[in-house]
Amino acid sequence: MKIIVAVKQVPSRDSAIRLDAAGKWLEERDLTFEINEPDAYALEEALLLKQKHGGEVIVLCAGPERAGQTIRETLAKGADRAIHILCDDLVRLDTLALARRLAAAAAAENADLILTGLQSDDLGLGLTGVVMAEILGMPHAAIVMQVEILDSSVRVKRELEDGWFQWVQMPMPALLTIQSGISPLRYATLMGIKKAKTKEVRRIAPEQLSPPEPPTIALQRVYLPPRKKKTQIITGAPAEAAAKLADVLKFEMRVL
Amino acid sequence: MNGVLAILEYRGGWNRMSWEALAAGQALAAQLNQPLMAAVAGANLDEAMADLAAKPLARAFAVRHPLLGEYTADGFTAAFEQLIRALDPALALFPHTYQVRDFAPCLAMRFGQTLIADAIAIGVDSGQPVFVRQLLQGKLNADYRHAGAGPCFVSIQAGAFRADALAGEPSGARCAVEEFAPRIEASQIRSQPGERFRESAQTVDLSAASLIVAVGRGIKEQANLPVVEELARALGAELAASRPICDNGWLPMEGQVGSSGQTVSPKVYIAVGISGAIQHLVGMKGSKAIIAINKDESAPIFEVADYGIVGDLFEVAPALTAAVRKVKGG
Numbered sequence: 001m002k003i004i005v006a007v008k009q010v011p012s013r014d015s016a017i018r019l020d021a022a023g024k025w026l027e028e029r030d031l032t033f034e035i036n037e038p039d040a041y042a043l044e045e046a047l048l049l050k051q052k053h054g055g056e057v058i059v060l061c062a063g064p065e066r067a068g069q070t071i072r073e074t075l076a077k078g079a080d081r082a083i084h085i086l087c088d089d090l091v092r093l094d095t096l097a098l099a100r101r102l103a104a105a106a107a108a109e110n111a112d113l114i115l116t117g118l119q120s121d122d123l124g125l126g127l128t129g130v131v132m133a134e135i136l137g138m139p140h141a142a143i144v145m146q147v148e149i150l151d152s153s154v155r156v157k158r159e160l161e162d163g164w165f166q167w168v169q170m171p172m173p174a175l176l177t178i179q180s181g182i183s184p185l186r187y188a189t190l191m192g193i194k195k196a197k198t199k200e201v202r203r204i205a206p207e208q209l210s211p212p213e214p215p216t217i218a219l220q221r222v223y224l225p226p227r228k229k230k231t232q233i234i235t236g237a238p239a240e241a242a243a244k245l246a247d248v249l250k251f252e253m254r255v256l
Numbered sequence: 257m258n259g260v261l262a263i264l265e266y267r268g269g270w271n272r273m274s275w276e277a278l279a280a281g282q283a284l285a286a287q288l289n290q291p292l293m294a295a296v297a298g299a300n301l302d303e304a305m306a307d308l309a310a311k312p313l314a315r316a317f318a319v320r321h322p323l324l325g326e327y328t329a330d331g332f333t334a335a336f337e338q339l340i341r342a343l344d345p346a347l348a349l350f351p352h353t354y355q356v357r358d359f360a361p362c363l364a365m366r367f368g369q370t371l372i373a374d375a376i377a378i379g380v381d382s383g384q385p386v387f388v389r390q391l392l393q394g395k396l397n398a399d400y401r402h403a404g405a406g407p408c409f410v411s412i413q414a415g416a417f418r419a420d421a422l423a424g425e426p427s428g429a430r431c432a433v434e435e436f437a438p439r440i441e442a443s444q445i446r447s448q449p450g451e452r453f454r455e456s457a458q459t460v461d462l463s464a465a466s467l468i469v470a471v472g473r474g475i476k477e478q479a480n481l482p483v484v485e486e487l488a489r490a491l492g493a494e495l496a497a498s499r500p501i502c503d504n505g506w507l508p509m510e511g512q513v514g515s516s517g518q519t520v521s522p523k524v525y526i527a528v529g530i531s532g533a534i535q536h537l538v539g540m541k542g543s544k545a546i547i548a549i550n551k552d553e554s555a556p557i558f559e560v561a562d563y564g565i566v567g568d569l570f571e572v573a574p575a576l577t578a579a580v581r582k583v584k585g586g
């Protein structure tokens with residue numbers, strides 16, 4: 001079975017956040033980067049499916065030079081090879097244009113399954129995977145928590161609201177967007193890290209994949225959210241603040 | 257292109273986020289001076305349409321077909337594509353539900369558009385709507401505009417608009433309900449949905465708890481859990497968690513609070529090392545009082561907290577445990 005996993009490199013959760021001078025994005029120099037968390041789970045699922053059914057796991061990533069580090073990490077965990085669409089215009093691009101690039105690169109591989117994380121930790125739109133499926137003419141399912149392969153079809157458990165689930169079956173090739181927590185993540189082994197250095201990373205320029213098109217949505221500015229609510233911040237050394245809070249719990253909230 | 261079309265979610269009962277999306281649509285339609293329309297898809301829609309008829313709508317559509325009885329991405333995308341082509345609205349608005357996440361991106365793509373997903377506010381600037389979205393799980397806001405020709409597709413975040421702001425038709429007049437019969441073939445629908453189910457009987461019913469201590473990724477390791485377990489014990493509180501804690505298997509899934517877990521409304525909810533992502537907030541913001549302990553003073557959890565301590569949970573939580581024991585003992 002041939003599985004493509006589309007992954008994105010995003011600012012790490014504990015990065016210092018400072019806006020850039022134009023107020024259009026973050027000051028990148030302040031940031032550290034990591035794999036988008038749901039994408040790490042998509043990779044995990046692909047590696048598990050390969051262990052069970054054999055085949056190949058190909059990582060597909062659009063991003064600047066620095067995304068190469070994230071790609072290496074996926075190879076160290078066990079992906080067989082990678083395609084790196086080398087581009088530094090992700091922030092200006094709309095999802096449609098990005099999905100067209102990714103879909104064009106994926107189409108050439110004729111994979112049985114394409115997995116992506118359900119959304120990115122930075123933009124959080126949750127579109128890329130589903131739109132890729134539409135472009136490629138594949139059936140899809142979003143927010144997937146379990147995957148079973150049955151001959152030429154795939155059966156997936158979709159997460160619904162409030163703790164509900166639903167099994168959905170569809171023919172392959174198919175695209176699934178994977179939810180965090182689908183199974184525990186593995187760590188790269190020393191052996192894996194060594195091997196990763198010899199694995200193929202094919203670099204493609206975006207112009208080879210899809211012609212530029214005018215954007216359909218535009219991110220105009222980013223800013224710190226205005227605080228609407230006045231939280232009473234209890235100050236003081238931990239013991240002092242804790243004592244004040246205990247008083248609030250007893251006398252104001254009356255729960256002690 | 258004219259009008260705001262709200263595409264709502266009904267499955268034998270309403271997804272209540274539908275009314276929030278409709279409230280957003282109503283505000284926007286008023287600002288743009290355009291008619292507000294609503295549509296819902298399914299096989300049995302009589303009750304749904306009776307409800308819609310009482311809403312302040314210019315038009316309401318029953319998108320009815322036997323193949324729409326159970327949701328499929330293919331069926332719903334095809335049906336709403338036909339409706340939108342027929343109506344040619346300026347905007348199509350959705351509640352940002354799990355179902356909408358599954359089909360609305362495809363639907364927008366059919367019109368060469370990008371869904372502006374999970375918007376939290378809508379403004380109007382020189383006659384053009386500006387949509388506010390959260391970035392980095394609520395740490396930043398961003399303004400988006402629709403740039404393309406063709407309808408604009410937007411989904412609305414849970415809780416961003418108030419369903420009770422939905423003004424009724426002042427005259428008490430009922431809007432006419434129109435039938436829309438899409439052409440769909442069984443062969444177009446590639447996926448087969450099964451029954452909806454819940455994983456297991458919930459052993460921990462947090463909805464009845466009056467005190468909850470909830471732990472998030474700030475706890476760092478499973479081995480550190482006793483820090484919050486002791487606090488919960490001292491308070492006589494139930495222990496709950498954010499999703500990553502349950503994803504890691506550190507606490508059982510039943511203890512998860514949020515959009516895919518439980519919805520709680522205790523007297524006091526103490527969030528320890530939880531950032532306050534929207535999917536967590538929707539499950540707990542109905543709490544009577546919220547207390548947050550977080551080392552990051554700009555964490556979004558402070559947007560809903562009544563009281564907060566900005567500090568290291570490994571110092572603050574044990575100190576609070578001790579202070580609670582002292583107050584209780586004395």
Ligand SMILES: Cc1cc2nc3c(=O)[nH]c(=O)nc-3n(C[C@H](O)[C@H](O)[C@H](O)COP(=O)(O)OP(=O)(O)OC[C@H]3O[C@@H](n4cnc5c(N)ncnc54)[C@H](O)[C@@H]3O)c2cc1C
Pocket residue numbers: 013118119143393471472473474475497498499500501512513514515516517518528529530531532533534535536539549550551552555567568569570
């Ligand atoms: C479809 C979907 C459904 C989801 N459903 C849910 C759901 O039901 N429930 C849910 O919770 N999430 C859900 N999520 C995930 C959600 O988006 C967030 O990723 C998650 O809630 C983050 O959990 P957290 O706050 O514990 O972790 P983080 O966001 O990583 O926050 C950790 C916090 O701990 C603080 N911290 C770190 N160290 C310390 C310290 N020493 N002392 C004090 N504070 C510290 C940090 O400042 C930070 O604010 C869902 C996501 C999606 C896409």
